[in-house]
Amino acid sequence: MSEAVSQHPSSKYAWRELAHKGLPKRSASERVADFLEIYGLYDEVTAREQASRCIQCPNPSCVTGCPLCNPIPEWMLLTAEGRFLEAAAVLGSATNMAEICARVCPTDRLCEGSCVLNGVSEPVSIGAIEQFLAEYAFAHGHVDASTAPPNGLRVAVVGSGPGGLACADELARRGHSVTIFDSALVPGGLLVNGTPAFKVERSIVQRRIEILKQRGVIFRLGAKLEETLAFGQLRSDFDAVFLGFDSRKARPLEIPGAELRGVIQALPFILQKITSVPLELSPIEVVGKRVLVLGAGDTAMDCLRTAVRYGAREVTCVYRRDEWDMPCSRQEYQNAVEEGARFVFQAAPVAVLGNDQRQVTGLRVVRTELGLMESPGPRPFLIRPGSEFELAADLIVTALGFDPLPCPHWGDFADLAVNDWGGITVDLNQMTSIPGVFAGGDIVRGPSMVLHAVRDARRAATQIHGYLSARRKTENA
Secondary structure (H helix, E strand, C coil): HHHHHHHHCCCCCHHHHHHCCCCCCCCHHHHHCCCCECCCCCCHHHHHHHHCCCCCCCCCHHHHHCCCCCCCCHHHHHHCCCCCCHHHHHHHHHHHHHHHHHHCCCHHHHHHHHHCCCCCCCCHHHHHHHHHHHHHHHHHHCCCCCCCCCCEEEEEEEEEHHHHHHHHHHHHHHCCEEEEECCCCCCCCHHHHHHCCCEEEEEEHHHHHHHHHHHHCCEECCCCCCCCCCCCHHHHCCCCEEEECEEEECCCCCCCCCCEEEEEEHHHHEEEECCCCCCCCCCCCCCCCEEEECCCCCCHHHHHHHHHCCCCCCCEEEECCHHHHCCCCCCHHHHHHHHCCCCEEEEEEEEECCCCCCEEEEEEEEEECCCCCCCCCCCEEEEECCCCCEEEECEEEECCCCCEEECCHHHHHHHCCECCCCCCCCCCEEEECCCCEEEECCCCCCCCHHHHHHHHHHHHHHHHHHHHHHHHHHHHH
């Protein structure tokens, strides 16, 4: 350990004396040969040193920058002092899925992006330290699966993504009997059915699911709403219901030739070789092929890095704006570059090109010019007339983002109030227009981050517990 840390673990000047250090990372040549996570963990010395860079702001912007309002400076100080289990306990008070959130959270746009050290130094490595603490707690047996005594109240959770898991965990801790229903055959939502294992290994999600099972949570998989799972029956069989299922649809590619063979949506492309569940599409052969990925968000980076691992000959990202306008994490962009992905910026798709067999052979694109930033959000752009050119391709993967998918609004769902796009309307307690039915995540706010789903779910669990406790008191009065 450095002298600065051993003598002054909370020094406000440690950020000047100690360089920012990221997580250890496997070499690109090694990691593209498998789907294992690419990052390691800090050791204890590094964790203490990096935590000591936190200057303990009186009004910490990292906390307000976190959707969970995580008390970051508190567990940073404990970590700098080597009190790792205490730090992990404080972290666990803000999120019951720290080991997952730390891996998928876009820290450069949230807590680390809000760190006051930005501009004068590198920000504090909040995500890396969070991951260290979460894994330290697991390694030392301090992830408790105990619950309160059973209270006889039953709650149904629809959706086994991060929101559903977080809600079920909070409720089970309080003694509720919880059953999670999901249409998928493998629980975990997009964490396992849309996230490559090199970002979150399946064992990490499965470990969390096993903890829920130890708490008594029951999983009912392959249960599709209004097919094998009736909403009205849920309301009848359970004392409360939390709706936290995924609600998004991929944006289509709307240019000539988009229907040709070889144009593939992002999620099926990512999943086809890493899921044990049969997919409803023909196998996609990638080895030796030229792959173009359209879009520049985190999902696009996932597709680029997946294509490299699938054995593609060339992997190229096409984006209509420039490098600085990319919505993806800078870390994910850098990882893609290191792993061999190429980028064509300021180029907008015009048409997919194909042969007589209606198989993709390329993409016609046109150059763009970026305008001035007039308001928050992506910069406007103009098409440069006469600047069209072609890119050869055997496969085109569309990663253009997601639009919200409206909630069903017929039958038993007809009484649910919805907003203008069909999302479920909730009050400040996450309760819908139907008493005892709560909701959160994508079905309420539209496609969003994991942290938003976890925040909604934890709030809903607290309110469900309060609602059921108050109702029981009234019934027993």
